[in-house]
Amino acid sequence: MPEFLKKHPLAIITVVSVLLIALIIVTSINPGAMTKVEGFIGQIVTPAQKFMYTMTTRVVNFFIELQERRELESRYAEQKALIAEMEKQLMRLEELEKENQRLKRLLEFSNETEELVLTGARVIGKNPGSWFNVFLIDKGEDHGLSVNMAVINDRGLVGRIIEVGPNWSKVRSIVDGQSSVSAIIERTRDNGQVEGNNNISMEDGTCRMIYLSLESDIVPGDRVITSGLEEIFPKGIYIGEVISVERNKRDLFKTALIQPAVDFRRLEEVLVVRTVRNSNEKK
Amino acid sequence: MRVWVILFILLLNIVLQSSFFPFIEIYGAEPDSLMILVVSFALLAGSPTASIVGFCGGLLQDILFGEALGIYALLYMLIGYAIGLVHQKIYVGRIIFPIFFVVIGIIAKEFILLVYIFFMRIEIPFEQLIFRIVIPEAVYTAILMPFVYYLMERLYQFKFMTKKWRFK
Numbered sequence: 001m002p003e004f005l006k007k008h009p010l011a012i013i014t015v016v017s018v019l020l021i022a023l024i025i026v027t028s029i030n031p032g033a034m035t036k037v038e039g040f041i042g043q044i045v046t047p048a049q050k051f052m053y054t055m056t057t058r059v060v061n062f063f064i065e066l067q068e069r070r071e072l073e074s075r076y077a078e079q080k081a082l083i084a085e086m087e088k089q090l091m092r093l094e095e096l097e098k099e100n101q102r103l104k105r106l107l108e109f110s111n112e113t114e115e116l117v118l119t120g121a122r123v124i125g126k127n128p129g130s131w132f133n134v135f136l137i138d139k140g141e142d143h144g145l146s147v148n149m150a151v152i153n154d155r156g157l158v159g160r161i162i163e164v165g166p167n168w169s170k171v172r173s174i175v176d177g178q179s180s181v182s183a184i185i186e187r188t189r190d191n192g193q194v195e196g197n198n199n200i201s202m203e204d205g206t207c208r209m210i211y212l213s214l215e216s217d218i219v220p221g222d223r224v225i226t227s228g229l230e231e232i233f234p235k236g237i238y239i240g241e242v243i244s245v246e247r248n249k250r251d252l253f254k255t256a257l258i259q260p261a262v263d264f265r266r267l268e269e270v271l272v273v274r275t276v277r278n279s280n281e282k283k
Numbered sequence: 284m285r286v287w288v289i290l291f292i293l294l295l296n297i298v299l300q301s302s303f304f305p306f307i308e309i310y311g312a313e314p315d316s317l318m319i320l321v322v323s324f325a326l327l328a329g330s331p332t333a334s335i336v337g338f339c340g341g342l343l344q345d346i347l348f349g350e351a352l353g354i355y356a357l358l359y360m361l362i363g364y365a366i367g368l369v370h371q372k373i374y375v376g377r378i379i380f381p382i383f384f385v386v387i388g389i390i391a392k393e394f395i396l397l398v399y400i401f402f403m404r405i406e407i408p409f410e411q412l413i414f415r416i417v418i419p420e421a422v423y424t425a426i427l428m429p430f431v432y433y434l435m436e437r438l439y440q441f442k443f444m445t446k447k448w449r450f451k
Contacts, residue, residue: 009330013364016338020357028351028403041346049298057306125301127348134348136301170348177405 039165042136046168050124050138057268082154083120083269119143119272121151124168133176133196133205137270140167148232150273156238156261157181157226158270173264174239175205182230183209183239186223190216194224194239194258205264207240212254218245224258234273284443289324289332293340296320297347312419314427315389317344317355321363322385322428323435326375330367337363351403358395362388381432382425389421 121137139145141164151158151171159173172179176196183194192209209224222242228235240260247254296316304313317340325333337359344355366384375381393416 009334009364013334013360016360017357020353020360023353024351024357024399027353041343049301053301125347126305127301136348178403 042165042168046124046136046138046165049136050122053124079154079269083271086154086271119145119274121169121270121272123267123270133173133179133264134162134170135173135267137169137171137272138167139272140165140169142166144274145169145272146274150233150237151270152237152273153262153267153270155263156240157233158262158264158267160232161272171270173205174207174260174262175264181233181239182227183224184227185209185212185216185218185242186225188216188218188222190218191227191229192256197257205260206243207258207260209242209256209258210253212245212256214247214252214254216254218242218254218256220244224256237273288438288443289336290339292320293336293343296340297343300344301347309423310415310419312416312423314424315392315420316424316427316431317341317359318362318385318388318392318424319428319431320435321359322366322381322388323432325363325367326370326381326384326432327435327439328367329370330364333363333367334360335363337361351399354396354399358392361395362391365391377433377436378429381428385428386421386425389424390417393417393420 119139121139123135124138125136127134137151145161145164147161147164149161151160157174159171159176159179161169162172163170174181174194174196179196181194182191184191190212192212194207194209197206197208212218220242224239224242226233226235226237226239238261240258240262243257243259245254245256300313300316304316307313317337320340321333321337324336338356341356341359342353345352366388369375369384373380393412397412
């Protein structure tokens, strides 16, 4: 191969480029076409990544931030307590849900089943570079996850799963430019669409809520929650707070800048919400 | 032997990049270590090696994190090939030229990504793009470049790295 490469390097580069461009087009039109190969390679690399990630976390915790360490640890404990508390609350929610279902059935309103089941997962890697805010978690198909499940943590909505492998999944966070979540303002019940603000790195991650009607009176500090309209995210998950509201002259709607509640810099543990509905009917 | 060494470097790179680099980022800028490797290989070994390294490394990155397969493979391969063309044509020192070429590489990469993003119909503010991604990333990468390049140069002093490729 080297001899041939040396004789016709440009020809080979051109051919490979054309093939790659075709591959880009195919996979961007039809995502998930190569999932099996990805699953295979992901399965090999994931343990090493997981190991490295844990190791670096430890090194950072123990050696570099000796002073910050106590603070971090207390924060960690706090978060754990929060997660535990949240799980308790969710159990309570589940109870309420069941009761609600029973009542619904009684009233013959609906026979929809909505049930929140949770599994915890650990973040094992973030995409390199600053372009797409996608990260990997260490649970996959084997643990019952599938595409479009919502990912949250104790503070609020994190994102949704866009691809699953045997023991890993890719999650697109809500601050990603390609992410779009249907949401409502908690106080005024105005509907809108929350989109990732930009493709700039997670650290400056804010979201934009668009398609807010002009009559809506939204003020900074209002809380934004999911509306549950798309059947991906359950209703009522906290997204974040409104920072500012603006209206462009040519637009027929208002736009609000939103600070997500989740701290995307320190994302270690997340919870995956599976609803019975999106595991039954896959779209 | 050499193939295994390169493969090992690439795997180490992808693991480091996804698990270690988020901890050393400054204001959201992370160094592009694959670009450093591709440019180092291009300057030390020329186009064929550099384009293969770029292709494999980029593809690995695509498979693990990308949504559309092939974009990183394509751009790293092309950049590796292009920079590899100057191999043994100019005298490359240890600091100035490696930094120069890695900055060129970063700019080329961001430009190709911009074209790709344009076709994906994602809106991005252009100014922010320049000031928040391109410049910080280029600076950070350029700072790391001489160290990695020095190590790679040392690696290329071993005979197994150069033995078979130079026929004639």
